[in-house]
Amino acid sequence: MSYTYEYPRPSLTVDxxxxxxxxxxxxxxxxxxxxxxxxxxxxxxxxxxxxxxxxEAAARRELEEESGLRPGHLEQLFTFGEPDxxxxxxxxxxxxxxxxxxxxxxxxxxxxxxxxxxxxVWDTPKLAFxxxxxxxxxxxxxxxxxxxxxIGFELLPPKFTLxxxxxxxxxVLERELDKRNFRKKILAMDLLEExxxxxxxxxxxxxxxxxxxxxxxxQLEKAxxxxxx
Amino acid sequence: MSYTYEYPRPSLTVDxxxxxxxxxxxxxxxxxxxxxxxxxxxxxxxxxxxxxxxxEAAARRELEEESGLRPGHLEQLFTFGEPDxxxxxxxxxxxxxxxxxxxxxxxxxxxxxxxxxxxxVWDTPKLAFxxxxxxxxxxxxxxxxxxxxxIGFELLPPKFTLxxxxxxxxxVLERELDKRNFRKKILAMDLLEExxxxxxxxxxxxxxxxxxxxxxxxQLEKAxxxxxx
DNA sequence: CGGCATAGTGTCCGGAGCACACCCGAGTCA
DNA sequence: TGACTCGGGTGTGCTCCGGACACTATGCCG
Numbered sequence: 394m395s396y397t398y399e400y401p402r403p404s405l406t407v408d409x410x411x412x413x414x415x416x417x418x419x420x421x422x423x424x425x426x427x428x429x430x431x432x433x434x435x436x437x438x439x440x441x442x443x444x445x446x447x448x449e450a451a452a453r454r455e456l457e458e459e460s461g462l463r464p465g466h467l468e469q470l471f472t473f474g475e476p477d478x479x480x481x482x483x484x485x486x487x488x489x490x491x492x493x494x495x496x497x498x499x500x501x502x503x504x505x506x507x508x509x510x511x512x513x514v515w516d517t518p519k520l521a522f523x524x525x526x527x528x529x530x531x532x533x534x535x536x537x538x539x540x541x542x543x544i545g546f547e548l549l550p551p552k553f554t555l556x557x558x559x560x561x562x563x564x565v566l567e568r569e570l571d572k573r574n575f576r577k578k579i580l581a582m583d584l585l586e587e588x589x590x591x592x593x594x595x596x597x598x599x600x601x602x603x604x605x606x607x608x609x610x611x612q613l614e615k616a617x618x619x620x621x622x
Numbered sequence: 623m624s625y626t627y628e629y630p631r632p633s634l635t636v637d638x639x640x641x642x643x644x645x646x647x648x649x650x651x652x653x654x655x656x657x658x659x660x661x662x663x664x665x666x667x668x669x670x671x672x673x674x675x676x677x678e679a680a681a682r683r684e685l686e687e688e689s690g691l692r693p694g695h696l697e698q699l700f701t702f703g704e705p706d707x708x709x710x711x712x713x714x715x716x717x718x719x720x721x722x723x724x725x726x727x728x729x730x731x732x733x734x735x736x737x738x739x740x741x742x743v744w745d746t747p748k749l750a751f752x753x754x755x756x757x758x759x760x761x762x763x764x765x766x767x768x769x770x771x772x773i774g775f776e777l778l779p780p781k782f783t784l785x786x787x788x789x790x791x792x793x794v795l796e797r798e799l800d801k802r803n804f805r806k807k808i809l810a811m812d813l814l815e816e817x818x819x820x821x822x823x824x825x826x827x828x829x830x831x832x833x834x835x836x837x838x839x840x841q842l843e844k845a846x847x848x849x850x851x
Numbered sequence: 852c853g854g855c856a857t858a859g860t861g862t863c864c865g866g867a868g869c870a871c872a873c874c875c876g877a878g879t880c881a
Numbered sequence: 882t883g884a885c886t887c888g889g890g891t892g893t894g895c896t897c898c899g900g901a902c903a904c905t906a907t908g909c910c911g
Contacts, residue, residue: 397624401673402631405703405714444630444712448703472701472716474634474677483673485634485714487701556889573891574869597887598876785858802860803900826856827907 403474403483407452408439408524410488410531411464413495413511414548419564420495420511421528423520424459427507430480431521437528438509439486452489460509464491465547471530478523488527490534492547539565540622543584546605554592554600555579562622582620584610632703632712636681637668637753639717639760640693642724642740643777648793649724649740650757652749653688656736659709660750666757667738668715681718689738693720694776700759707752717756719763721776768794769851772813775834783821783829784808791851811849813839 411422423435438459442451449467456462470490476483495511512518514532517525539545545561546553559575579585586606591599610620640651652664667688671680678696685691699719705712724740741747743761746754768774774790775782788804808814815835820828839849 395626395628396630397626398631399624400633400670401625402627403634403671403673404629405632405634441629442632442703444632445705447705448701448714469700471698472677474671474716476674476676485677485716487703487714554889571869571871572889573871576890577892578868595888596878598878598889600889783858800900800902801858802902805859806861807899824857825909827858827909829858 401483403485404479404481405442406439406484406486407442407448407455408437408486408488408527409452409456409464409467409491410437410470410528411456411460411462411491411493412514412531412535412548413493414561414564415495415511417560417564419514421514421517422460422462423510423512423517425508425510426521434521435512435518436521437488437524442487448487449489452487452491456491459507462491462493464493466492466544470527470534473523473527475523486527488531490531492544494548494550496550535565536567541620543605543610543620552588552590552602552604554602556600558603578622584613584620630712632714633708633710634671635668635713635715636671636677636684637666637715637717637756638681638685638693638696638720639666639699639757640685640689640691640720640722641743641760641764641777642722643790643793644724644740646789646793648743650743650746651689651691652739652741652746654737654739655750663750664741664747665750666717666753671716677716678718681716681720685720688736691720691722693722695721695773699756699763702752702756704752715756717760719760721773723777723779725779764794765796770849772834772839772849781817781819781831781833783831785829787832807851813842813849 409422413420413422422438424438426432426434426436438456439452440455440459442448446454448469452467453463456464468490470488472485472487474483474485478484478486514528517528519525520528539562545558545565548561549557555576556572558579559570559572562575563570584606585603588602588604590602592602593599614620638651642649642651651667653667655661655663655665667685668681669684669688671677675683677698681696682692685693697719699717701714701716703712703714707713707715743757746757748754749757768791774787774794777790778786784805785801787808788799788801791804792799813835814832817831817833819831821831822828843849
């Protein structure tokens with residue numbers, strides 16, 4: 394089967410920058426390429442868009458196929474389309490930006506036997522194509538967005554301690570925060586549900602667990618409330 | 623000439639949302655379509671991307687061709703790619719967001735005789751394709767961005783009064799601002815050069831003119847300064 | 852020269868942000 | 882069993898910023 398057009402057309406792909414949080418380290422999901430070009434190199438998960446699926450659906454599908462992950466947050470990041478970004482010809486890629494709860498998902502082996510793995514975002518191998526640019530753009534977006542939208546919670550398990558939450562912000566923003574001020578501020582927003590549970594299996598005083606109240610956030614948001622760390 | 627591929631490919635276009643400021647009204651540039659589909663309807667300026675030009679170059683080229691405008695600010699907005707957004711088939715469009723100094727540019731007749739005109743963003747005719755969505759997205763972006771990046775100046779003439787600047791923010795943000803607080807804040811940033819000139823041809827006390835100091839802004843920006851209205 | 856239209860200017864108050872240090876509770880180990 | 886260790890958890894005071902607020906100045910016009 395082949396397809397013929399009057400004018401030349403580019404290929405269209407989606408690529409996903411998937412972030413996960415592992416204790417004090419921010420991770421990104423990479424896939425080892427099994428085919429040329431850049432065979433053997435690590436790259437962002439992604440692939441070609443089918444002509445009858447939306448861009449976002451394509452991103453979800455590719456991510457599921459290559460890693461088994463279903464992100465808690467997914468949004469369009471940026472479209473990269475420099476003429477020479479792919480040696481095979483003109484390939485436009487719509488990059489997506491995703492957050493997953495690393496704790497909840499084991500990586501499934503990719504269907505096509507390529508390897509998927511988590512890397513620290515501060516220490517990735519050399520990436521295929523312009524994926525380093527894409528990763529960088531995604532990091533900037535995460536840094537900017539985490540402060541005025543409560544998307545950070547998508548990186549944590551459903552029940553978390555305030556210290557975990559603070560660490561998350563410290564890792565993403567790359568700076569230390571004052572414990573008391575952080576707690577004061579985040580609790581004042583009244584978006585966290587205080588649970589009657591504490592951490593388990595720690596060799597010191599156990600911390601109280603909290604849960605993010607999505608419903609309340611949506612209500613407040615409608616009423617004009619602005620999340621801001 | 624025709625082009626044949628092993629897999630089907632989408633068409634790729636760029637569309638530009640160009641904003642201009644006309645006194646107290648925010649305007650958007652629209653083009654009347656001369657061909658099907660949506661012949662006669664108003665639409666955003668845009669067109670097909672050539673395979674050897676970057677996306678941004680395509681946006682600039684189309685804008686120049688269809689209106690003669692060269693925007694002072696141009697950035698990628700979002701990529702729209704729903705499968706059914708164009709009746710001709712799968713067409714992905716990368717939308718750009720541009721600001722021009724309305725005062726400085728006369729609209730040139732479009733090369734292909736279609737008409738170009740400015741419309742109030744609050745009162746546009748029914749638009750072709752999903753261009754209403756795109757316009758909406760651009761408006762949100764403008765609203766959000768104008769507060770933490772000094773891009774608003776691209777809408778004003780090079781020399782402007784503080785009242786003009788304030789009006790700009792009021793129009794974009796859709797709320798009134800306090801004159802004294804506004805002046806205090808904007809002048810405290812030390813980004814405006816106070817000129818030894820005043821408005822001309824006004825039938826009341828003439829206001830002093832200012833100029834935005836791009837060089838100083840870049841310096842401060844490097845030093846970690848954050849513009850914030 | 853009086854009227855009008857816009858320019859231009861300073862103070863006060865309350866709330867938010869930030870810096871800062873000590874006791875608590877649970878487990879561990881000698 | 883008691884002392885130690887390790888993070889958990891808490892309140893105050895100061896400063897600075899943001900927001901409310903109203904009058905005088907200047908230039909044109911009739």
